[in-house]
Amino acid sequence: MCHPGTDAAPGYGRQKSSSLNIHVGVSLRVLIVKTSSFGDLIHTLPAVTDAVKAMPGITFDWVAEEAFVEVPGWHPAVADTIPIALRRWRKNWRRAVASGELSAFFGRLRAHEYDFVIDAQGLLIKSALIARLAKGSCHGLSWGAAREPAASLLYSHRHAIARSQHAIERIRQLFAEVLGYSYDPLRLDYGIGSAHLPSPLDDAGYWVFLHGTTWPTKRLADEQWIALGNIAAAQGHSIYLPWGNAAEKRTAEIIATHCSNARVLPRLSLTELAGILTQARGVIGVDTGLAHLGAALDIPGVTLYSVTFPALTGARGKRQCCVVLGSAPVPSGDMPGLRVASAPVFDAELVWRTAVTALELAGDAEDVG
Template sequence: MKVLVIKTSSMGDVIHTLPALTDAQAQIPNIQFDWVVEEAFAEIPHWHKAVNKVIPVAIRRWRKQLWQTWQSGEWKQFKQQLKAEQYDCVIDAQGLLKSAWLTRLANGPKLGLDKQSAREPISARFYDSPVAVAKDQHAVERIRQLFAQALGYSAPSSTGHFSLDKTRFPKQECTDDQPYVVFIHGTTWPTKHYPEPYWQALADQVVKAGFKVLLPWGNAVEKQRAETIAASVTDKSTGSGIKVLPKMKLAELAGVIAEATAVVAVDTGLGHLTSALEVPAVSLYGPTSPKLVGAYGANQVHLCASDLEQLTDGAEQTIEPAIFKGLTPDVVWQSLIQQLDVAQ
């Protein structure tokens, strides 16, 4: 059976789709998936053994360069790739107008969320068979149920598995065999950033406990933050320390995360990658809620700043974003200790 998946972005949304492939592969052993995904995330589907071919799309870039895209032939080449196969089923796992439009271009019966279930109800007009899936549940479960209905099996009630092929992640020589904790501090929204002074205090506690702290980064601003956090650690006498990683490709960073003892992450795509790698983690939420799109799976702790607002009264230190004031390093450390115990 040959199925085309349309799930273009974001990193977290792409990762949330993987357990549905695991379910389908268990129910239909000969199933193979092709996947349309934004070029920035094109390596992720390759990490699941049920995926045969990845078809990169560049909607984000093309929107900014419409004439150049048309002139270069990129759009024509993409359509040729998309139409090269006859599929037994084409599943729009995103529920947006842009993904529904791409779904309509492919060859095969087209399925997606109905107008009551999709984020953009108009997308349901593009499908041959719209599917009803309750909204008030985690995104992973919604996609698992969508695939189950589209492909004709009962959705499992057990927790989903991402089933990443870890052999695709090159081992990184960056830790000297010392156990380490990764701090995933970078995210797009300024309001989702955990305060820098809090990262510094937490790093100090982790290093004093005998772990190395590793700090990845993806752009100049994140690199500066990582260097600031690293410079703050006061106790290096234990032989531990803190390290700002070099710029890495996504698969290389996945290799680092996969070998971590634990991770502390803000609400960002790399936090979802951590959960997909089944690494114990503490995820920090400020203006967002983990209920529907939080880090999914075993040994994932969600700390919500909004649950701790009553602790901010009387605090003298100015903390930005202010919503995180009550989610102090001590609060995070207590949860992280438990995750470190789980991993050992």
């Protein structure tokens, strides 16, 4: 079990102490605590890639919410994923204890002595407590950097990572601080191994519309998706519509009813959806985990932002563009793989033109809009 300790100085991919020296020449085993959400797990993958490039032979275990347990295993450096069911357990803790699920989880959590335990989430109960209960040197964000400052009290080592940065960069810097290496911020590699995904479909050239989201304020009106679908149909493109719950399925069916080129997909696992995305011509979606997965897979895409901010959570990739709807602030400055356009209101023609432009993007330096 780790114990509260000291803060590390802020930095950008360089270790500030000699704590790693005893591990030179030794294969390290690291536990990541990043339980949810889907997009947050995707944002953590580049840090794993950085670590592997800097320290060949390093392996990771990962604590993830049961709904997203497939995601860590897409990266070849993740040896084991430990599922946790906090979302389900908190509805009935007594049942979680009586069923033995809770004790089984802690058994797996404490089955190994880790060289480092990294809480990449910064939440008191959801991640910091889990990290503290694991065996190993416990690291996390400092009081001023964590989403829930009290979480920092549970770490043995705390790291001051600036909160004003994109989520991907914050996690990359945290890993580099903990493990003692430098990385190239101009290179972004999610490291998803194609061998972990299903074989591509025979069908090709379709677009995927990602209409589903757990945030009601992120959703587009059905009529807006239908307008996009009809533009795609006029240009001879088919549309695939995934869904994750009954409400999203009804939305997909409404869109398909008004768009002859649209197909409602069956319910699929995240890994199966990843396979669908790998074959897509392009992706248009709201700010949801699947949109960030599309970016990670280097699929051309447009992600629509209405209440969240691309500067902090924008979909990043070589052929991506974020479109900010309304009066939300547009980030200034350069960030590899982040391009942002803006529109005062939703405009289906603008969104489609931006998506087509994304097909043509080849490098990180090109801007859109």
